[in-house]
Amino acid sequence: MPSPTDLPPHVRRLVDEIESEIGETDVAIDDITGSRGRTHAGDGRDDGRVEAAVREILLEVGEDPDRQGLERTPERVHRMYTELTAGYHVDPERLINNAVFDVAYSEMVIVKDIPFYSLCEHHLLPFFGTAAVAYIPRGRVIGLSKIPRIVEMYARRLQVQERLTQQIAEFLQERLEPQGVGVVIEATHLCAVMRGIRKPGTIMTTSSVLGLFRTRDRTRAEFLDHLARRPPDA
Ligand SMILES: [Zn+2]
Numbered sequence: 001m002p003s004p005t006d007l008p009p010h011v012r013r014l015v016d017e018i019e020s021e022i023g024e025t026d027v028a029i030d031d032i033t034g035s036r037g038r039t040h041a042g043d044g045r046d047d048g049r050v051e052a053a054v055r056e057i058l059l060e061v062g063e064d065p066d067r068q069g070l071e072r073t074p075e076r077v078h079r080m081y082t083e084l085t086a087g088y089h090v091d092p093e094r095l096i097n098n099a100v101f102d103v104a105y106s107e108m109v110i111v112k113d114i115p116f117y118s119l120c121e122h123h124l125l126p127f128f129g130t131a132a133v134a135y136i137p138r139g140r141v142i143g144l145s146k147i148p149r150i151v152e153m154y155a156r157r158l159q160v161q162e163r164l165t166q167q168i169a170e171f172l173q174e175r176l177e178p179q180g181v182g183v184v185i186e187a188t189h190l191c192a193v194m195r196g197i198r199k200p201g202t203i204m205t206t207s208s209v210l211g212l213f214r215t216r217d218r219t220r221a222e223f224l225d226h227l228a229r230r231p232p233d234a
Contacts (some may be wrong), residue, residue: 050078082121087156095153096175099143106179108219109215110134110226111147121158128223129187131165132225135172136179136212142172161187161206169208180211182223 051074056071058065065074073228112132120127131151152169169183198220212219 002098009213026150029218041061049192050081051075054078083156084117085157087153090153090156092153092171092175095149096146099146099173100175101141101143102139103137104139105137105141106139108134108136108222108226109141109144111144114148114151116151116155116185116187118155118157118159118164118187120160121160123191124158125189125191127159127161127187127193131168132182132184132227133168133172134182134213134226135176136219139176139180140176140178142176145213153208155177161185161189161204163188164207165206169210178211180213180216181209182209182213182220184223184227 011013054074055079114131117128
């Protein structure tokens, strides 16, 4: 197996893309971020303020930040948060670059079961689940692989599920000016299930519908019908 640096650039790029969807590497973050992201996403601002703050939290909960297991925790937490909030630095122009096409297709396009992980802005705890995104083109379509990236761009921030849902829908509405957009997100919020407010396994569902998805019952019904349908082998 060739070492990562020996890979031809286009293969390296593909590897980076796959890594960015599952992983937490600097390279992957670089790949989806613009130049502004570069300075932030890596080890960026190394003034130690975040580390000092995490150390304070460890002390506050009664821990010894100097014991072996916790020694490097402040640094790891800092790094983790830059990764989990990398979406702030994604350049939407780069993300959709060359992936919008003029196509005379006007049926519903649906991408569903898109996994995502986000952080609730109230507790900084994860919420995660799946997104379904649909639109009806008006002469323009976007490459299918870009849709999970759009979800990722907005998920890797401090969020509330309602806003995440809306931002995805509005992004597609602005960029494609389609006849309509529908987004449904189902997610589990750890701040709720871990603290016992809701029963474990409780799922929150949010939706945002624009254009025909809002005004035409038949369109909305077709969308919801697709979401209820499982693939043949499931
Ligand atoms: Zn929360």
